Amino acid sequence: MSTAHADHAHDHSHDHAHGHHDEGFIKKYLWSTDHKMIAMQYMFTGMVMALIGGFTVYVFRMQLAWPGMAVPGYGRVTASDYNALVTTHGSVMIFWVAMPVLIAALGNYLIPLMIGCDDMVFPRLNRLSYQLFLLSAIILIASFYVPGGAFGGAWTAYPPLSAKAEYSLTGLGSSMWLLAVALEFAAFLLGGINFVTTVMNSRAPGMKMFDVPIVVWMIIIASILFMASVGPLIAGAVMLLFDQQLGTGFFDPAKGGDPVLWQHLFWFFGHPEVYVVLLPAMGIVAEIITVFSRKKLFAYKTVLYTAIGTGVLSFFVWAHHQFVAGIDPRMANVFSVTTLLISIPVAEMVFVYIGTLYGGSIRLTTPMLWALSFIAEFLLGGVTGIFLGSSGSDIYFHDTYFVLAHFHYTFFPIAFIGSFAAITYWFPKMFGKMLNDTWGKVHFWGTIIPFNFIFIPLFFLGARGDHRRIYNYQHFPDLMKAGMQDMRILATISLLVLLAFQVVFLVNFFYSLFKGAKAPANPWEANTLEWQAPSPPPHGNFPQGLPTVYRGPYEYSHPDRKDDYWPQTEPAQQS
Amino acid sequence: MPTGRLAVWWLIASEIVIFGGVLGSYIMHRIGHPEWANQSVHTNTWAGAFNTLVLLTSSLSAVLAHNAASRGDGKRAAKLMWATIGGGAIFLVVKSFEWTNEIQHGYTISSSTFWSFYYTAAGLHGLHVIAGMIVMMFVASDAAKGKELQRVENAGLYWHFVDLVWIFLFPLLYIAK
Numbered sequence: 001m002s003t004a005h006a007d008h009a010h011d012h013s014h015d016h017a018h019g020h021h022d023e024g025f026i027k028k029y030l031w032s033t034d035h036k037m038i039a040m041q042y043m044f045t046g047m048v049m050a051l052i053g054g055f056t057v058y059v060f061r062m063q064l065a066w067p068g069m070a071v072p073g074y075g076r077v078t079a080s081d082y083n084a085l086v087t088t089h090g091s092v093m094i095f096w097v098a099m100p101v102l103i104a105a106l107g108n109y110l111i112p113l114m115i116g117c118d119d120m121v122f123p124r125l126n127r128l129s130y131q132l133f134l135l136s137a138i139i140l141i142a143s144f145y146v147p148g149g150a151f152g153g154a155w156t157a158y159p160p161l162s163a164k165a166e167y168s169l170t171g172l173g174s175s176m177w178l179l180a181v182a183l184e185f186a187a188f189l190l191g192g193i194n195f196v197t198t199v200m201n202s203r204a205p206g207m208k209m210f211d212v213p214i215v216v217w218m219i220i221i222a223s224i225l226f227m228a229s230v231g232p233l234i235a236g237a238v239m240l241l242f243d244q245q246l247g248t249g250f251f252d253p254a255k256g257g258d259p260v261l262w263q264h265l266f267w268f269f270g271h272p273e274v275y276v277v278l279l280p281a282m283g284i285v286a287e288i289i290t291v292f293s294r295k296k297l298f299a300y301k302t303v304l305y306t307a308i309g310t311g312v313l314s315f316f317v318w319a320h321h322q323f324v325a326g327i328d329p330r331m332a333n334v335f336s337v338t339t340l341l342i343s344i345p346v347a348e349m350v351f352v353y354i355g356t357l358y359g360g361s362i363r364l365t366t367p368m369l370w371a372l373s374f375i376a377e378f379l380l381g382g383v384t385g386i387f388l389g390s391s392g393s394d395i396y397f398h399d400t401y402f403v404l405a406h407f408h409y410t411f412f413p414i415a416f417i418g419s420f421a422a423i424t425y426w427f428p429k430m431f432g433k434m435l436n437d438t439w440g441k442v443h444f445w446g447t448i449i450p451f452n453f454i455f456i457p458l459f460f461l462g463a464r465g466d467h468r469r470i471y472n473y474q475h476f477p478d479l480m481k482a483g484m485q486d487m488r489i490l491a492t493i494s495l496l497v498l499l500a501f502q503v504v505f506l507v508n509f510f511y512s513l514f515k516g517a518k519a520p521a522n523p524w525e526a527n528t529l530e531w532q533a534p535s536p537p538p539h540g541n542f543p544q545g546l547p548t549v550y551r552g553p554y555e556y557s558h559p560d561r562k563d564d565y566w567p568q569t570e571p572a573q574q575s
Numbered sequence: 576m577p578t579g580r581l582a583v584w585w586l587i588a589s590e591i592v593i594f595g596g597v598l599g600s601y602i603m604h605r606i607g608h609p610e611w612a613n614q615s616v617h618t619n620t621w622a623g624a625f626n627t628l629v630l631l632t633s634s635l636s637a638v639l640a641h642n643a644a645s646r647g648d649g650k651r652a653a654k655l656m657w658a659t660i661g662g663g664a665i666f667l668v669v670k671s672f673e674w675t676n677e678i679q680h681g682y683t684i685s686s687s688t689f690w691s692f693y694y695t696a697a698g699l700h701g702l703h704v705i706a707g708m709i710v711m712m713f714v715a716s717d718a719a720k721g722k723e724l725q726r727v728e729n730a731g732l733y734w735h736f737v738d739l740v741w742i743f744l745f746p747l748l749y750i751a752k
Contacts, residue, residue, distance in 0.1 A: 232600075236596060255688055261600055
């Protein structure tokens, strides 16, 4: 591909020769092959999808707190509306928010900038990947408007509910959901191949394996995990689609199939998927914590090896979702052990981050607050997972709000705290403007406090037996005992507060985007390569020429230097 | 490793798990249902064997094309790639006769789970054969003009993968009793 690189260099000199290169709106914003523009496309699509996911949760939480009420902005929620809303909330938040923002947007934005090259190795493949992703999002949204409405069989799509239109009542909606999910996976497969190939072949001269910033490593490990785990689910999606549309019986016991097979195929992907989104968030936190502790990352290689260990182990835990699905109890024991084992490398990463904080000169900026809260909240998510990983207690907790609260204590930190940390940290680089720090902190506290008030009550409700797939608890006197409905109302009110504070974020984001103070190239005094490029980086990223790397990314507060940071590009003799 | 070849390897790696999902599910079912042998006797083992031979031969011409391309002989590489494409076409023609015959005898995709797997797995593989042929056509027409000769090897790699999948499918779907 050396020829392709030469072509790129040629393109850039061409651009510079012409000075300001005026492209049409479509070519610049919709048909671009520039990795930064594709990253922005992913990010803004993800933000729009987050609004949809947020709206769905608002509607069904209102129904749960005040059953039968006409929800402002939606109206009365029927039982099948409720099913479609919870399904859409789950699918959208995981597949169309967490994945595109954490992996696709940040991977696209950061990989070329942080390894010091001008673009992905396959820019047109990159564009195709986004276009497939956009198509998948459109299909998902369109499924709300087909006869029967959007898919209502939960985001895990267990057959037989998902396989037969007479059970799910959403014949066309379920097929469109499957199609959307499969297309989205194809998009991320293309993206993943691009990411891995780029990092393997296009690093800046001098950048050795252990000079690559942790966040890039994490995105690469996550991409490989995704590529290695998603295949069975793509196969399963084809089989389920045939069950729905062609009358096959892959998952139908009456025809010789097996519904538990879907659960295996789904969770063989579904559990590594947790780590696919966790690892990039962990990487973001590593970058932010080192910069704002002004201290070297406590144990670079440990983070790396534990991340790889987590990735490998994540392929051997999936059946802990199926303890009540009739699997062999001896298998359940094995999967309990592997599940508890995986908490060791993850805990190790958390220890490393705390070790990095220890003795550092900590700067409590908005991104740092998000990074610190990630550690605290994710820890709670991890600890409550122990109850569910042990097959004995899981039989009691299965399908209760305890599971749901545990899941959200892991996923909210990943998808939202991680994304907010990343956006507030890299905003100056992305847009060349500073975000308002005060309003950033208001948004932070306005998000973190209600988040805990949503899910702590749900832990207690789950422990008291609240089943998670109930549309109206008034029909279940056992679940309406003293205080239970009050806790549901508390969770819903906290959600409303949390959603209201997101307006602060959006206003701050767009106000700063247009009217914010101009950002210098390196506002946080960080070492990694992206801060050596101008803010925002032009097409081709490094107008002064591609950088050369002399050292690892975390040389902060080096004793021989006056400055407390030491950019990767700075030659040693200048110290 | 050159970027293009590296990407093809990663593509193959992710495709392996897709087929792994289908074949793994099939094998698990098959172990639990020995009576599926009563269904699989109705597959045409000779047609399958002939197709195996055809695909293996087409892989041979793909290797020879790579050999020619690495000597810089784009014209010869293109001719050999067209032979590979021809092999793929013969494979698909034989396959379509087989399927027509089976469907006429009432063995359709919804007849039983064995036939569901039979059509799904072989159909998925057939789509990959078609994709491989399309890629080969583009690469061959470039190679004939002496352009992008490094792509001959990459297309060949993908073709070998498609061939290899069939090597697994043939015994699993046709021979296993």
